Amino acid sequence: xxxxxLGFSIPFIGTAVGAALVFFLRDKITDxxxxxxxxFASGVMMAASFWSLLQPALEQCESSLVGILxxxxxxxxxxxxxYLLDSFVPHQHIGDEESEGVRSSLPRSxxxxxxxxxxxxxxxxxxxxxxxxxLNGDTSLTLAGSFALSTGMAVQNIxxxxxxxxxxxxxxxxxxSAFTMGALSGLxxxxxxxxxxxxxxxxxxAMPPLLAFAAGAMLYVIVEELIPASQAGKxxxxxxxxxxCGFILMMILDTVxx
Numbered sequence: 001x002x003x004x005x006l007g008f009s010i011p012f013i014g015t016a017v018g019a020a021l022v023f024f025l026r027d028k029i030t031d032x033x034x035x036x037x038x039x040f041a042s043g044v045m046m047a048a049s050f051w052s053l054l055q056p057a058l059e060q061c062e063s064s065l066v067g068i069l070x071x072x073x074x075x076x077x078x079x080x081x082x083y084l085l086d087s088f089v090p091h092q093h094i095g096d097e098e099s100e101g102v103r104s105s106l107p108r109s110x111x112x113x114x115x116x117x118x119x120x121x122x123x124x125x126x127x128x129x130x131x132x133x134x135l136n137g138d139t140s141l142t143l144a145g146s147f148a149l150s151t152g153m154a155v156q157n158i159x160x161x162x163x164x165x166x167x168x169x170x171x172x173x174x175x176x177s178a179f180t181m182g183a184l185s186g187l188x189x190x191x192x193x194x195x196x197x198x199x200x201x202x203x204x205x206a207m208p209p210l211l212a213f214a215a216g217a218m219l220y221v222i223v224e225e226l227i228p229a230s231q232a233g234k235x236x237x238x239x240x241x242x243x244x245c246g247f248i249l250m251m252i253l254d255t256v257x258x
Contacts, residue, residue, distance in 0.1 A: 003143060004131050004197070007150045008190040011123060014154030015116075015186025018161025022169050022178045029166045032235050037159030039239035042226035043246025044156035045123070049215040049222075051254035052149040053126055056133070056141055057211035074209030078122070078216025085118055086224060112167060113181060116160050117188040119225070122217030123153050124192025129214050131193070132200035133207050148257035152250045157186060 029037075054071070061067040127150055133141040165182030169175060200210060230239030 003147075004135075007131055007146055008124075008127060008193045010147070010150040011120075011127060011153040011157050011189045011193075012183075012186045014157035015120075015161040015189070016183040017154075018158035018163075019165040019179045019182030019186075021158075021162045022165040022175050022182065025162070025166065028170050029162060031233065032238055034159075034163065035230050035235045035239040036242040037163065038226050038230035039242025039244075040246035041156040041159050041242075042222045042230060043243035043248075044152050044250045045218050045222050045226070045246075046243070047247045047250035047254065048126065048149055048152050049218045051251065052130060052145065052152075053211045053215035053218070056130075056138075057208040057215070060138070060208045070209040071212040074212030075216040077209075078213035078218075079220045080216075081213070082118070082122060082217045082220035082224075085121070086220070089114055089118060112164055113185045115225075116164050116185045119160065119221050120157075120186060120189040121192050122214055122221060123157075124189035125196045126214040126218060127153060127189070128193035128196025129200065129207070129210050132197050133211070135197075136200075136207070138207055142257075144257040145254065148253040152253050153189070155249065156246060157189070161186060 054075075057071045057074070058068060061071055127146075130141055130146045130149055134143055134146055161182045164185050165178040168178035168181055173181070200206070227239075227243070230236070230242065
């Protein structure tokens with residue numbers, strides 16, 4: 001149980017570390033740095049979606065079209081789930097000053113926090129699914145691999161924490177307030193992980209579609225928001241470099257520790 005609690009806490013710590021940068025950096029993140037961080041986060045999530053989620057899901061299925069249908073179905077439902085959240089939850093797209101996401105009268109800072117919360121739901125679900133598999137004796141998943149996923153999520157949460165805290169500071173909030181709000185945006189992730197773990201208790205037979213569900217939800221966030229934000233305007237090549245660095249880091253964590 002201690003390992004599970006630690007695994008669920010690590011991603012939140014990453015968000016808090018990123019938010020803490022508000023105490024050390026200038027009041028605004030440069031476009032160059034934001035593109036780099038968004039690209040890095042998308043690279044980590046892309047690699048984690050395959051090595052930590054889809055690959056273990058496919059390893060539990062027969063090597064045939066019929067055998068992998070549960071994985072395909074889970075993947076599609078996961079993307080659809082995030083599509084619905086993206087369509088109905090008011091939020092401000094990260095890195096997009098003009099987009100209002102779902103139209104509402106909420107302050108921009110609140111919509112930014114909701115945007116990160118949307119990102120953290122599939123990430124928390126992914127961590128919860130993997131640790132649930134460990135508890136249920138799934139041999140395609142390892143404790144080291146689960147911690148690799150948690151660590152990867154924590155690393156990519158650092159820029160997300162900063163991207164929330166710095167604009168809040170720019171809007172006139174104190175550094176302490178901006179840090180608190182940025183850090184608290186990461187609480188969605190361990191909550192989603194705990195809810196997923198409780199839901200999946202004694203559900204080992206359903207692991208392939210559930211792993212694929214988490215992968216689909218994460219990939220929706222990557223393709224819909226992170227990659228477009230990292231490629232918009234100037235410095236798009238920096239976003240691509242950040243993606244490559246994040247992908248390589250997560251690939252190393254998953255293959256070495258997993």
